[in-house]
Amino acid sequence: MPALTISDLTKRYETETAVEDLSLEIETGEVYGFLGPNGAGKSTTINILMDYVRPTTGDIQILGYDPHDDLVDVHQRVGILPDRFSVYGRLTGRQHLEYIIDSKGAADTPEKLLARVGLEGAIDQQAGEYSRGMQQRLALAMALVGSPELLILDEPFTGLDPHGARAIRDLVNEENERGVTIFFSSHVLGQVEMICDRIGILHDGHLISEGRIDELRSDAGVEATVSFVVSDLSKRLVDAVDSLDSVTGTTTADNRIDVQVRDDTARIDVLATIESAGGTVETFSVREPSVEEIFTAYTGDR
Numbered sequence: 001m002p003a004l005t006i007s008d009l010t011k012r013y014e015t016e017t018a019v020e021d022l023s024l025e026i027e028t029g030e031v032y033g034f035l036g037p038n039g040a041g042k043s044t045t046i047n048i049l050m051d052y053v054r055p056t057t058g059d060i061q062i063l064g065y066d067p068h069d070d071l072v073d074v075h076q077r078v079g080i081l082p083d084r085f086s087v088y089g090r091l092t093g094r095q096h097l098e099y100i101i102d103s104k105g106a107a108d109t110p111e112k113l114l115a116r117v118g119l120e121g122a123i124d125q126q127a128g129e130y131s132r133g134m135q136q137r138l139a140l141a142m143a144l145v146g147s148p149e150l151l152i153l154d155e156p157f158t159g160l161d162p163h164g165a166r167a168i169r170d171l172v173n174e175e176n177e178r179g180v181t182i183f184f185s186s187h188v189l190g191q192v193e194m195i196c197d198r199i200g201i202l203h204d205g206h207l208i209s210e211g212r213i214d215e216l217r218s219d220a221g222v223e224a225t226v227s228f229v230v231s232d233l234s235k236r237l238v239d240a241v242d243s244l245d246s247v248t249g250t251t252t253a254d255n256r257i258d259v260q261v262r263d264d265t266a267r268i269d270v271l272a273t274i275e276s277a278g279g280t281v282e283t284f285s286v287r288e289p290s291v292e293e294i295f296t297a298y299t300g301d302r
């Protein structure tokens, strides 16, 4: 059974269609990154999943439950980090957790949960005094109450410094290792690549692309660059590399040639061509296109 199924989901506001005809399926144990620029419809989708907002049309199944009809079951089994989470300023971190532990009837302790997000030292401090990043960690600890089977995290990296982002990535990995499915939205693309099995790209309410990062790289037509340091780099050699079908461009600097290649096999062709044109490859390195480049390729001209 998939952990999450969204079928033909549309949400219209009076003048705005936030999400249109969205369908996606997430398998149990997957880490799925739901990417899109601001206003793409990510939060609307997540709010519908948690029944905070009603869809105009469409169906949702979360762990086999309908979030509207079986709200208690869904909230019991799912941990949610909402968008623009705000704390109760006068309550301490401990009190925030006690509240959720009580309402879920969970056996967790605030100490353990706050230690997992690195907030054990601030457990009895009022959350109003927490920094934005600390509040985000508190929210994540709240999402972990009751050992949920599915974590839904809306923009978990917002407001975090690199250390905080790292802590969230580690937590996602730990939870995933114990079999938890993770669905998270983000426009902080650098973080996504490190933790996702699959990504979906949402743009103007439409899912415009979906797949593993390596699949999206090749579909987007953004190429890897292979840099070769070559002794005896000649014009003849560069021309020979340039004329290969699998090569889309070259640039040179000193004794280095940077080659944009269409696919993995092209690297072998380039290597053979350099050697047969009289060059000796001293070193080479590969730079894969980043998630940013893929994302821009999909959303840039739309």
Ligand SMILES: Nc1ncnc2c1ncn2[C@@H]1O[C@H](COP(=O)(O)OP(=O)(O)OP(=O)(O)O)[C@@H](O)[C@H]1O
Residues within 6 Å of the ligand: 013, 014, 016, 017, 018, 036, 037, 038, 039, 040, 041, 042, 043, 044, 045, 083, 187
């Ligand atoms: N309550 C509402 N009433 C009217 N329009 C809304 C409402 N909520 C969202 N929208 C509109 O729906 C669209 C999608 O918004 P949504 O917040 O879901 O996007 P998002 O991808 O989460 O963006 P962000 O990262 O900025 O939160 C936007 O154009 C937004 O203005």
